[in-house]
Amino acid sequence: MKKMIKRFMAVLLALTLGMMLAACGGKEGEQADAPEPEKEESAASEEETKEEESKEETQEVSGNSSDAPSCIGYWKYDGQEVYMVVTNDLNWITYDKDGNPSLRGEVETDGDSFILKGDDISVKLHMTDEGKLEDEDGTSFTRMDGFEFATSGDAELTQTANFPGKFEAYSINYPDRMNAKPRTDIANSLDFGNKSTMKGSDDYFSTIMVTFQPLVDVDKFMGKGAGLAKPCMGYLLNNAMDTLYGKYIKKSLRTGFRGRGSYYEITGYMWLDGSIYPEAPDKEMMGVMQMRYFGPTGYALIAVTVAPTETIENYFKVCLRMLNTCTYKTNWSTTPKPVPKKAGKAKSNKVKPSGDSGDYGTPYYWTDSDGDIWYWNGRENIFQSYGDDGYIDDDGQFYESNDAGWDVDNYVEDYSDWSDPGDYADWSDPGDYADYSDPGDYGDYGDDW
Numbered sequence: 001m002k003k004m005i006k007r008f009m010a011v012l013l014a015l016t017l018g019m020m021l022a023a024c025g026g027k028e029g030e031q032a033d034a035p036e037p038e039k040e041e042s043a044a045s046e047e048e049t050k051e052e053e054s055k056e057e058t059q060e061v062s063g064n065s066s067d068a069p070s071c072i073g074y075w076k077y078d079g080q081e082v083y084m085v086v087t088n089d090l091n092w093i094t095y096d097k098d099g100n101p102s103l104r105g106e107v108e109t110d111g112d113s114f115i116l117k118g119d120d121i122s123v124k125l126h127m128t129d130e131g132k133l134e135d136e137d138g139t140s141f142t143r144m145d146g147f148e149f150a151t152s153g154d155a156e157l158t159q160t161a162n163f164p165g166k167f168e169a170y171s172i173n174y175p176d177r178m179n180a181k182p183r184t185d186i187a188n189s190l191d192f193g194n195k196s197t198m199k200g201s202d203d204y205f206s207t208i209m210v211t212f213q214p215l216v217d218v219d220k221f222m223g224k225g226a227g228l229a230k231p232c233m234g235y236l237l238n239n240a241m242d243t244l245y246g247k248y249i250k251k252s253l254r255t256g257f258r259g260r261g262s263y264y265e266i267t268g269y270m271w272l273d274g275s276i277y278p279e280a281p282d283k284e285m286m287g288v289m290q291m292r293y294f295g296p297t298g299y300a301l302i303a304v305t306v307a308p309t310e311t312i313e314n315y316f317k318v319c320l321r322m323l324n325t326c327t328y329k330t331n332w333s334t335t336p337k338p339v340p341k342k343a344g345k346a347k348s349n350k351v352k353p354s355g356d357s358g359d360y361g362t363p364y365y366w367t368d369s370d371g372d373i374w375y376w377n378g379r380e381n382i383f384q385s386y387g388d389d390g391y392i393d394d395d396g397q398f399y400e401s402n403d404a405g406w407d408v409d410n411y412v413e414d415y416s417d418w419s420d421p422g423d424y425a426d427w428s429d430p431g432d433y434a435d436y437s438d439p440g441d442y443g444d445y446g447d448d449w
Helices: 002-022 044-055 225-246 313-322
Strands: 073-077 085-086 091-095 101-110 113-118 121-127 141-144 159-162 171-174 178-182 188-192 207-214 249-259 264-272 283-292 299-308 364-368 373-376 383-384 390-392 398-399
Touching: 044 091, 091 159, 101 121, 159 178, 159 364, 178 207, 207 313, 225 249, 225 264, 225 299, 225 373, 225 398, 283 390, 299 313, 373 390, 383 398
Parallel strands: none
Antiparallel strands: 073 085, 073 141, 085 091, 091 101, 101 113, 113 121, 159 171, 178 188, 188 207, 207 299, 249 264, 264 283, 283 299, 364 373, 373 383, 390 398
């Protein structure tokens, strides 16, 4: 028996190492792909085939019944990064630390003992007073509430994928624990999901999409400074959120408009209904969308992270790091004229700068000798608008010349709380949003603002 047990453990660890080496080589093993949140229809036949092939990995584990064998559940092999699941119908599967399945078989009950049966494997375990599964040699498994094979926010971005469609010349890096695949329902888009996660876990429902989407009639505003670009991007982001996720959004807000020198960015937070996934998890779901404008190219780069609230911050961190590896670049600048090193005098006497405008100090708007408007944020000058497009009022604030009231709905400066913000946009009854399933009918993100 000891030889059989040792052989079981040796094979287990050898297969674990083999899986890790195969993963390093980029070979896919059996995997339970994370779901695509934006699809309303049931998964395509290809996905159904994958689901059937990985059926053993995703069977239900509960053990709630009073007469259910006590071995049902999640277990960790003590002393090694090896995990085991015993399902309700008494199948067992082991996984390495990255979630790759290795050994599997059936469990036979023998009084108070359990026998793990598999190819050339038969190991007898019993339940200890401490609630461990243990063999006669003292090798043990400790019960766990569950386990997930997550992608860390700091994970190395060692893999590269090229975008499909018109943007196939450009690529983006991503973690090796995630899969990349083109979206078939949204043009120029890549989906990223965890390679191996337990079905129903938080990481199973954590996905990232990166896409290039068309813009119409916005360049004439976006090239005139941050003063006009901010409300314009606010409306573009709002339309993108509506089009892609509208009927799932319960609340939303926009935040984080920034000029990054070669592009503008703005971020939107969405609190989503769980029905965004076919499985409709009983979890509070969030989405974070970031839009980047790289100049008059006719497209915006949009990245969307969807995850339960417990993992959204981690995956959005991954998403931002991925975006910064994207090879799509332009020579466009957010500032159409040289940036002054120091700020000029504030127009409004209600603003009291710190004195030396080159130091950190009170933010304010000011006008240069050409009559153009700048915003000193306490560290640097940001071009706000040409003089014909805006003005600084007596209250010291910047306003657009047409006074169109382009305030960005539900805009919050520097939001990073990750909590439910309360009564922001309530879309509990959103009505009928655009059907985005036909790639030929992409929404014109410039129409409604």
